[in-house]
Amino acid sequence: MEVELENSFRKLCVIGDPVGHSLSPLLHNTLCQTLALPYIYLCQPVTRETLGDFLQGAKALGYAGFNATMPFKELLIPYLDGIDPAVERLGAVNTVCIKNGKLYGYNTDMPGFVAALRHSGFEPMGRRALILGAGGAAAAVAVGLREAGAKVVVANRTAEKARRVAALADGAAVGFDIDTLAGEASQAELLVNATSLGMAGQPSFPDLAFLEDLSQGSWAVDLIYHPARTAFLERAEVLGHPIMNGLPLLLHQAVLALEHFTGTSIPLETAIPLLEQTVTNVIGP
């Protein structure tokens, strides 16, 4: 994309290793340009070894903040001068604001997922959610849903990780075998795939029969957005369930991050359709 620059623009970036695949520069520059926010957002490769140098440099160069992806969501925490309660609870940070040489960390994945669900028409309060997976994304989803008033159940291949994420969300951990998934799906009002199964280049679910047990009207959500429709979502849709892929999470967490960076309230009715179109133009429908 073309970005019109002025000398007064402040700098933002995303750091990661690897980071070249990140859509964050596209999302943030599109929003800044459209909303006339005076910021430029860059893609910055950083390694574990260069993280300290990057932080010194970002402060010295007057960066307003940065987003963090793998492997820095946990590694950054000891460097922060202040953290929000979401970071404290999850032990993961994805947004850092730099003010007066100090680093303030936020996690926008957690509220971003709940915002995406509500924007799509699902209210988590009082609902029962079954989360498949127990990695970083599953933890953000589990804690976000719990804070929004949902009851959380976590199923994961590695049982110990399921217990850890369930504990973060005051929920229950269950097995990942097909009979357990079917039994749990029959009670769930929201089923979230937070595993990497079905992601482009990764294996798919070996058996999706548990979706047959999801009760009518329950939602199926996949955190994956590439491909836009996984076999998990396609099967759920054929069975008549409302579905949501991972794109709304990606967009809502970015909007929340930009609000932190700029101190500006960003109108969702403008931002979300604009970003949906922008991402679709790049990765396809």
Ligand code: NAP
């Ligand atoms: P992660 O920390 O590596 O966790 C991966 C999860 O997938 C673990 O629970 C792992 O189970 C499970 N898994 C992997 N291979 C499996 C297999 N063959 N059978 C069963 N389970 C398997 O990754 P993450 O960062 O949480 O990301 C998880 C997914 O969310 C990815 O698809 C990612 O693209 C997506 N995501 C989307 C967004 C978004 O903005 N939409 C943001 C973040 C992540 P074990 O614990 O047993 O290994």
